[in-house]
Amino acid sequence: MDNAIKVNGLKKKYKQFLLDSISFDVPKGYITGFIGPNGSGKTTTIKSILSYIRPDEGKIQVLDEEVKESNAYLEKIGVVMDAAFLVKDWSVKDVEKSLAPFYSNWDSAVFHEYLERFRIHETLKVKELSRGMTVKLMIAAALSHGAELLVLDEPTSGLDPVAREEICEILQEFVRDERHSVFFSTHITSDLEEIADYIIFLINGKIVYKGEKDQLMENYLLIKGGKKELQSLDQEKLIGLRTHATGFEAVILKEDATHLKEQLIMEPISLEKLIIFFNRGAL
Numbered sequence: 001m002d003n004a005i006k007v008n009g010l011k012k013k014y015k016q017f018l019l020d021s022i023s024f025d026v027p028k029g030y031i032t033g034f035i036g037p038n039g040s041g042k043t044t045t046i047k048s049i050l051s052y053i054r055p056d057e058g059k060i061q062v063l064d065e066e067v068k069e070s071n072a073y074l075e076k077i078g079v080v081m082d083a084a085f086l087v088k089d090w091s092v093k094d095v096e097k098s099l100a101p102f103y104s105n106w107d108s109a110v111f112h113e114y115l116e117r118f119r120i121h122e123t124l125k126v127k128e129l130s131r132g133m134t135v136k137l138m139i140a141a142a143l144s145h146g147a148e149l150l151v152l153d154e155p156t157s158g159l160d161p162v163a164r165e166e167i168c169e170i171l172q173e174f175v176r177d178e179r180h181s182v183f184f185s186t187h188i189t190s191d192l193e194e195i196a197d198y199i200i201f202l203i204n205g206k207i208v209y210k211g212e213k214d215q216l217m218e219n220y221l222l223i224k225g226g227k228k229e230l231q232s233l234d235q236e237k238l239i240g241l242r243t244h245a246t247g248f249e250a251v252i253l254k255e256d257a258t259h260l261k262e263q264l265i266m267e268p269i270s271l272e273k274l275i276i277f278f279n280r281g282a283l
């Protein structure tokens with residue numbers, strides 16, 4: 001399979017944190033969600049991919065270019081990160097003026113089409129935009145220079161369901177021609193359940209899952225039962241076990257659950273619960 005991003009042995013050490021030689025691919029033509037609890041290393045990984053920080057070790061390839069060698073590949077990426085770089089007194093028009101020179105393929109007509117679609121008037125100032133409008137403005141900019149890859153860090157956080165739906169739709173439109181790819185980190189796993197094809201799941205600087213989203217959700221089950229049943233189980237196989245007054249709940253690999261007793265309740269698990277249980281397991 002063709003990959004938009006290839007990360008190999010990426011390592012970054014901070015005083016209190018280690019991104020621990022992670023390797024993964026982001027396939028071309030799909031939406032890949034990047035999940036993990038707070039502080040697991042998602043932004044550090046994204047910043048390394050965008051050359052905003054220098055990793056200690058590892059090799060990153062983006063759209064077939066080696067990241068270390070040049071920054072030219074950044075022209076082919078639409079980036080949506082935090083809005084801190086937008087000067088509050090800039091108008092939307094000023095935002096375009098400041099960004100356009102960085103991109104040889106900047107297409108003002110496309111930018112204005114998106115502004116219209118998002119109902120953002122160009123005379124508005126950055127400080128007058130809501131959180132949702134600011135994200136949409138950044139998405140408009142990210143889509144206005146012929147990017148082949150969109151990299152977004154938490155694009156839907158703080159947005160209402162209507163705005164999130166709109167953004168998810170745009171991401172799906174973007175990958176429809178199979179040439180474009182999306183890599184985005186989020187805590188809002190319901191968005192990913194709807195639109196992601198692949199998932200990279202990071203905990204404490206280590207990858208705990210990489211692969212198809214459907215496979216991840218099919219591979220694990222939520223298991224619940226009474227105290228007695230817990231005693232009869234191989235607890236090594238339980239992930240993120242939580243006991244309470246009357247029994248327990250945990251996550252288990254489907255293949256480890258085939259021989260288990262019928263008295264146990266087993267049900268499909270959401271991505272959100274998977275993060276919670278895996279994180280508890282890691283702690």
Ligand SMILES: Nc1ncnc2c1ncn2[C@@H]1O[C@H](COP(=O)(O)OP(=O)(O)OP(=O)(O)O)[C@@H](O)[C@H]1O
Pocket residue numbers: 014015016017036037038039040041042043044045
């Ligand atoms: N410049 C830095 N100096 C020291 N530590 C840092 C620096 N940048 C990040 N860290 C630490 O690295 C760890 C991972 O941070 P990172 O922002 O990559 O996580 P994250 O998964 O994106 O978290 P969140 O979901 O909260 O945004 C955190 O413990 C953070 O404190």
